[in-house]
Amino acid sequence: MVATAITAPDLIEDARKRHKLSSAETKGLGEALMASLLLASTCKAGERVSLSIKGDKFFRQAIADATPEGKVRGFVIAKELESDIDTSMGPWQNGLLSVVRLKLNEKEPYVGTVPIVTGYLAKDLTFYLTQSEQIPSAVGLAVNLGKNRSVVSAGAFLVQVLPGASKKEIESLENNINQLEGLAARLAKDSDPTRLLAQIFSDAAFTILDERPLAFECTCSRDRVSGALKLLGKAEIEDMIAKDHGADVNCDFCGTCYSYSEGELAALLQATSSTAKR
Ligand SMILES: [Zn+2]
Missing domain, CATH: 3.90.1280.10 (HSP33 redox switch-like)
Structure with a gap:
């Protein structure tokens, strides 16, 4: 099992200020930015991941673009709040989730698209990775705002079963997915990703493979x-x-x-x- 954990309150606060976002937009874009960083963390140097989410009610679109080096940029476009929001679904309501992977030495990007099922990005991304990319995974995303709308905590994790994992390992991840999803909110409050990993792996020993700083950084000039x-x-x-x-x-x-x-x-x-x- 491999896991990536990130904490990025300053990065999401930077995005909120740059784009002058409302609270709902900060949460929506913040989750998308962290999700693209998680996806990019499994890529090789020089590759990129672009996450595109198209919603049909409150959020029209978000695009988040990340590199494995921990650089990310992105934006969100929100509509006026509509009255016929389906309260049984998350903020994205219905729509499409696409993951675009720009691989080294390949001209055509790899694009995977799935319909949004729950409206919650973490759950729909878990669904996408497990169904579309065939890697049993669990994703958790959480952005918490303070009274003045500023970001007080933001954390996320991606847990994936390595290729060739035993049936038992996959089952244990599947059994833990519900528990892990609830973890995101609690994890976000901890500013140290290493402690997040310790909670994800609970009692099992784990090795830190890599650590890197994260930043909102654009390629424009x-x-x-x-x-x-x-x-x-x-x-x-x-x-x-x-x-x-x-x-x-x-x-x-x-x-x-x-x-x-x-x-x-x-x-x-x-x-x-x-x-x-x-
Ligand atoms: Zn720019």
């Missing part, structure tokens, strides 16, 4: 945004100069705003035309 603006073409940039006398470009993933003055846009325009001339 001013250079990339400038490149994207140039791709819009001359007419579009001229329009921005004439109408808006500048441009503010927001990155969906991290909320960073890149501001361009009239002069900076003119310089981009110059670069566009000189490229076109070549």
